[in-house]
Amino acid sequence: MGSEAWELERRYSVPGTLDTRGLEPPASEDLHAWSIYRQNLNSDFTDSALGSAEKSPLPYGNFQLRDSTVQSILRHPRYGPKSPLASNSYTYLKFGLPRVLPPSRARDGSSGYDSSEEGRKASHSGLPQSGLVMRSARSDPDFRQIHVTPRDQAHSQLIVRENSRLRSVSEANLLQSGRPNRRHSIAPIDPGYAQGMLSQVQGHLGPETYAATTLRRVPSLQHPHLQLRCVESFERPPLLRDITLEAGAADVLAVMSTTEKEGTAVIETISGRRRIKRGDILLNGRPVTASILRSRVAYLPAECGLNVGLTVQQVLSFYVCLRGGATTSKMEIEAILQELGLEATKHCLVNTLTTSEARRLVLACRLLQDAHILTLDRPTHGLDIFDAFFLVEYLRQWATRGQRLVVLTLHPPTYEILTMVSRVALTSGGRIMYSGLRREMLPYFAFAEFPCPPFKNPSDYYLDLVTLDDLSAEAMLESSQRIDHLAELARSRLPGLSDPGPPSVLPSPIYDANIFVQIYALLMKTLVYSQPSTMAKFLQKIVVAASLSLWLGAIFWDVAGDSNLHLRDRVGLYYSSLGILFWPLGLLGIREVINVRAIVESDIKDGLYGRLIYIILEFLCSIPSWCLVYATYLVPAFVMSGLHMALDDNLTSLWNYLAYGLMYIILQHLICIFFAHICKWSGLAVLLSGIVIGEMTLGGGAMLHLQNLPNWYQDLSPMQWTLSVLLPQIYSTETLNKLTNCKAKQVQRQDIIVQAPCESPDGVSALQEISFNTIEKSTDIQLLSGIGILALLIITGFLIIRYTTQRRPRTAPNKP
Structure with missing residues (x-):
């Protein structure tokens, strides 16, 4: 050989x-x-x-x-x-x-x-792994x-x-x-039932092998140690009824529920986001309230928004400023990026990330809180098997390495992912069907005469087992009786909770930024982190405004030289610039608010910053930029019309037009922003804004005569306020004589050739025809008062009306 x-x-x-x-x-x-x-x-x-x-x-x-x-x-x-x-x-x-x-082999730029x-512990430093x-x-x-x-x-x-x-x-x-x-x-490894190893020939334990075993209590778990005892929620009917479970350090507890709402309710209760009607929640042997849990438990919801104008590294820097505190260093951020396979994407915008990369990014933000308990609602939703495998395995290693507790919902997990968790809580109809060690779940149900068939995913099988079947009346009756039986069996046969021991020190609270840090972080995000994306959007608005203004100026070119005042070209210029062509820019303002509302609501719900602080800073940062956009919109058209030299050579008419025009357009802009904040749907915001601004424009006196309108309507029309100040300035006799270009006509008589003088334009009669012959002296006060009232309405509406983040479709692809 x-x-x-x-x-x-x-x-x-x-x-x-x-x-x-x-x-x-x-x-x-x-x-x-x-x-x-x-x-x-x-x-x-x-x-x-x-x-x-x-x-x-x-x-x-x-x-x-x-x-x-x-x-x-x-x-x-x-x-x-x-x-x-x-x-x-x-x-x-x-x-x-x-x-x-x-x-x-080398990763070749892969995500790791x-x-x-x-x-297996990955070695990113190139060291040998012989000891791993x-x-x-x-x-x-x-x-x-x-x-x-x-x-x-x-x-x-x-x-x-x-x-x-x-x-x-x-x-x-x-x-x-x-x-x-x-x-x-998932075969028992000293599960606490038997005196020795149990034989398993048919793939899963049968009731005859489990009948001789005895249940015993699990010894006291290490800290952090969490217990829920007979917890019931406030809803009618309640989502949670007599929920009893526990988990400790280095545990990964998977909550599997027949409906997503049940699993979310359990996660929100543990994280302090949902108050309970009755029952007790113990943390390290101490009864705790929802506010205490909220300050000590990191929570990752199923749908978490990200600022689309920021890169991965900027998102982490912004989050660290508000949640990580001064103790979190840049090296820790780099380490988390490397561990989660995000190092190659740290300079990419978050809107270019795949679903898996975005999910790992929001997880990295929660890990930077350095909390002892981490709760996640459906973290594997929308991920393929490889990404879900990596994510759950990373959470298991993170919990084991730092002696921390991870609680997550899975609907339902694959067999491989199921074997990564250490504890399972199975619920149906708000009741516990099973709660305990994962390796004890199969023998428990086998003893209850519901053994899992060979080659069947236990999580799929047992979730189907405890799900109400409403396909027929007989199926619903049989499944409801089975669920009631398993619920009673769990109440009587599951081992009781372990002794929490003497009350111990609670985990350290998560860092919560004060008002000054919140202001600093929001200013940094708006003025620094969001660049150059914010600057690019600002330039786009400038281009749109300038294009509209040039188009309007081309239509009303050199209207100052027109002596036929009854054609109302000057009125049409003011009416079009202040009312009609504003609408495209107003739609841009509505879209801007709608696009960031879900992200802002998510951040506020997570407690990153306060609602009042955000809306005030939003006003301070956005209004100046919009003033520049609207100035770009107003000035070119007015100059092209030739009216900028109407009063004198110092461009007084231009400054007056710009001042009153900006006040009126900002008033309309705030109307759009108000409806964008209080309306749930963008279409409804556009409709209501269009109705209000349309009424203001129609009642301004250009399309409908003021004498045909009620007196109270005339007094409440901002368009009428503005036009009553601007129109008399360009319709005065001195202004018309200065602007009108008239050549004297030669009239030939018998022996004498004379020149007939030009007729003086009568601006007063032209204004009397449309009832704008009187100047409103308090227009500036009225417009500023309207702007102030709308600003207060926007702040009040934003503080009172809150919308949840829109759910993504269930078939969310793992693509950008």
């Missing part, structure tokens, strides 16, 4: 220390050969999934399965004739593809995520676990002492080291 044949024999032979009792030798060798072939197959699959440019060498070379080996595997007792796997080998492949660990690195523990995600049953292995023989299995980086790691790998029961196996 040559050296190559000896090497193949050494690598592909069954270890001598492997316990193969109950299996015939050929069957054991076939299972081992299948494990080798499967790892080779998945190594190639991993390269394709990760988009590797070049294929890595197969862990076990060019290894092929014989037909007899495949048939032997399909005839295995676990996959008997009744199983569809016995007659369809392709179906078996769908159940037998575990994740593998490809050879380590490797779906196979489950449980290799653990894997379970994707199908482990053939080595079909025997009962005594505890004294558990460590007699073959142990791989050297780190062979080119060898794939799979839970079905017969050369894998460690005890028969692994971390991700």
Whole structure:
């Protein structure tokens, strides 16, 4: 036998220390050969999934399965004739593809995520990983676990002492080291019921094996230690009824509910965002209120807005300023970016991120709070299996590394993600169906005569089991009786909560910025962080305003030289500039408010800054820029009409027009902003703004004669106030004589040639015709008073009316 044949024999032979009792030798060798072939197959699959440019060498070379080996595997007792796997080998492949660990290579600018690195600490510094523990995600049953292995023989299995980086790691790998029961196996590992290991031949425990076990209390958990005791919410009917659960340090508690509202209610109750009607919440042995929980528990909602004009690094800097405090350094921000695979995107705008990257970014913001308890509502919603796998695995490692508590809702998780959590709370109709260790869930339901079938995801199966079936009256009756039975069973058979022990010190509160820090952070975001995006939007508005003004000026070109005052060209210029062509700019203002409202509401709900502080600073920062935009809109058209030299050479008429015109247009702008803040739908805001501004424009005296309008309407018309000041200035006799270009006509008589003088334009009669012959002296006071009243209405409406963030569609793609 040559050296190559000896090497193949050494690598592909069954270890001598492997316990193969109950299996015939050929069957054991076939299972081992299948494990080798499967790892080779998945190594190639991993390269394709990760988009590797070049294929890595197969862990076990060019290894092929014989037909007899495949048939032997399909005839295995676990996959008997009744199983569809016995007659369809392709179906078996769908159940037998575990994740593998490809050879380590440079990331080549990738996000740092490797779906196979489950449980492995990544080394970003290039240090060797010989001392790191290799653990894997379970994707199908482990053939080595079909025997009962005594505890004294558990460590007699073959142990791989050297780190062979080119060898794939799979839970079905017969050369894998460690005890028969692994971390991700949901088979009991000393669950507290039995005196020894329980045998499992049919894939899941049956009631006959669980009947002899006894429940016992879980020992007291480490701090932070959270307990909910008989909690009930305020709704009618209540979303939560007698919710009892607990979790401690290094735990990842998964809340699985039949409806999203139930899971969200549990998360909001734990995070202090929802008050309870009755029951107790204990944190480290102390009863706590919702306000105490809110100040100590970090909360990540399912829908969390991000400032679209900021980059990833700017979002984190803004969040650190308001939540991280002075103790958070830039190195910590860089470390979190690197751990979450966001380092390559830190200079990208958040609106260019994928769904997965955006979800990791909002998670990074919560991690910077340095809270001991982190709650997340549906963090894997909208993510594919790889991104969800990475996110939950990172949370598990974060909780373990820092002895922290993670509570999240999953609807429902995949089998691999289910095996990453340590505790499960299953609810239906607001009641607890199961609450406890994840590894004890299957034997618990097996004892309740609801064992999970083989090759079925337990989370899918048990969520279906406790869901009300309303397809028919019989199905609804049967499912409701089953749910009531499981609820009563959980109340009577689940072990009680552990003893919290003496009251201990509560976790440190999350940093909360004071009013001055909030003002500083908002100013930095508006004036610094949001650049150049804000400047680009400002220039776009300038271009739109200038285009409208040039168009208007071209229509009313040199209207000052027109002596026919009864054509009302001057009135038409004022009417068009102040009323009609303002509307496109008003729509831009409404859109600007609508686009940022969801983000602002999310930030305020998260407690980053106060509503009053935001709306005041928004006024101070936005009104000056809008004044520049509206000045760009007013001046060119007025100059092109030739009326800027109407009163004198000092451009007095231009300044008067600009001053009163700005006051009137800002008044209309605030009307648009007011409806944009108080209306839930943008279409409704546009409609109401159009009605109010349209009434102001029609009642200004240009389209409808003032004598046909009620007196009270004339007194409340801002357009009439403005025109009554501006029109008499350009219709005075001195102004008309100065502006009118009239050449004397020669009239030939018998012997004498004389020149007939030009007729003097009568501006007073032209104004009397439209009832604008009197000057309103208090127009500036009236306009400023209207602006002040609208500003107060906007602030009051913003403080009172609050809208929730709009939900994204359920089929949200993992794309920008």
